[in-house]
Amino acid sequence: MLTNLHSRKPLQLLLGLVIGILFGFLLQKGNVTEYDVIVGQLLFRDFTVLKIMLTAVVTGMLGVHMLRSLGLATLHPKPGSLGSTLLGGLVFGVGFAVLGYCPGTIAAAVAQGKLDALVGGLAGIIIGAGLYAHAFPLLARTVLAKGDFGTLTLPELLRVNPWVVVIPLAAALVGFLYWLEQSGL
């Protein structure tokens, strides 16, 4: 692990910016800055979003697990529970369809000149995140801890070496993408 590099704070902010620039460039080139493409995916008419996400997952999954096996990276799986991940995810999905952008693609959409994203969506996300900060104590007392599973990963759940999941899953996702192309989707 490059722990020395990880602890250099100003340099890390610069790295965040550079990684963001490349990410934004890719999102724009991938056309996922378009409302029509994102909502088209949710309507199963346009599979661009799924193709990009699944290809990124296969590539990243192989690469990150390789880095981990070489001792060059640590995983940071997010904790979750039914009360937070599932319920929050369902609320997110409603916003995803109504807005037609997500928090990453909206930043890229704004930069491409989408004014509904700038004036409506971006303001909405900031307001929504702020409202959540106020609702957090109430939700923490009530639903957030329901069905808690912590930072569990699939290999931990199945009690196997991560590669036992990584290899078949990568093959299955590539197979699915191949099937999508063959079906003309």
Next chain:
Amino acid sequence: MISFLTMAEWSPYAVGIGIGLLSCVAFLLSDKPIGCSTAFARTSGMLEQLVRGRSVREMAYYRQFLPEVDWEWMLVLGVVLGSLLSALFSGEFRLEWVPSLWAASYGNDPLTRVLVALAGGICLGFGARWAGGCTSGHGISGTLQLAVSGWLAVAAFFASGALVALLLYGGRC
């Protein structure tokens, strides 16, 4: 070399491989998964702090997510710059109020679209923080780490997203 930078669109597979490699770079050089939604929560905290002062920092949520510029905040700023560069190179930068799919069903009025986008954005921002991540933090970074939270979140995002999209556009092709 230059011509591929000025292309309007790349193959989704090329873009996906690029994002996957970028995730590896983020883990290697910054020990961080790529994610976007906490930047919006921090921004909200920073704005609220402008109005209400430093007491905002005493809120339980902002003690966990300090209202400050961090790595992920810089990443989101970078996304804006990167997309702008890409759109300028390809000539795709265009001011647009109403997306065409929306216009075909609901008309060309910018105010209607902006109000709906505002409502959708509130839901998205609230839901992203409730779920602890978004399409990048859970949908890409979580799933590629094989986190149960990531796979569950992405299933929930697309399940309710598809249902609402169907309600909005079902039957009107």
